[in-house]
Amino acid sequence: MFESIxxxxxxxxxxxxxxxxxxxxxxxxxxxxxxxxxxxxxxKVVIIDMVRGSTDGDRKISEMEALQNMFAVCINGAERDESxxxxxxxxxxxxxxxxxxxxxxxxxxxxIYP
Numbered sequence: 001m002f003e004s005i006x007x008x009x010x011x012x013x014x015x016x017x018x019x020x021x022x023x024x025x026x027x028x029x030x031x032x033x034x035x036x037x038x039x040x041x042x043x044k045v046v047i048i049d050m051v052r053g054s055t056d057g058d059r060k061i062s063e064m065e066a067l068q069n070m071f072a073v074c075i076n077g078a079e080r081d082e083s084x085x086x087x088x089x090x091x092x093x094x095x096x097x098x099x100x101x102x103x104x105x106x107x108x109x110x111x112i113y114p
Contacts, residue, residue, distance in 0.1 A: 001028050005035035014048040018079055022088060029092030029112075039097065039113040047110040051100055052081040085110065 002024070005011060011032040017025050029045065036043035078084070082100060089098055089112050098112040 001031055003031070005031045007035055009036060009042045009044075011035060011045045012048070013045065017047055017049050017088075021078065022084075022091075025088045026091045029088065029094065033093055033114050036114060043114050045094075045112045047112070048103075048107065049110065050079045050106045051085065051102070051108040051110070052079050052106065 013028070013032075017028070020028065032045045036045065080088070085100070086096070086098070089095070094112045094114060098110060100108050100110050102108045
């Protein structure tokens with residue numbers, strides 16, 4: 001995934017991105033962008049991962065976010081809030097065309113489009 005991804009309409013990254021730092025996430029998404037067609041042709045990247053702060057106010061979810069973030073830091077990864085995700089998308093060349101849909105606790109489905 002750092003060198004190339006075979007051509008496809010959709011790339012699914014399930015619980016992958018939190019294992020990597022900012023620069024590696026940018027590289028992964030750049031390879032994804034090379035592999036998919038334009039949005040009009042159905043191209044998109046789907047990320048299932050944590051979006052910190054997406055469910056503010058729930059103490060148990062906030063505790064889970066903190067524990068997950070401590071783990072991610074130990075492996076040189078990170079749990080990210082929306083602004084951090086947006087910066088990665090932008091640095092990888094995707095711009096502002098994305099959707100974040102919370103689905104389970106702190107986890108969300110994120111769709112980004114070329």
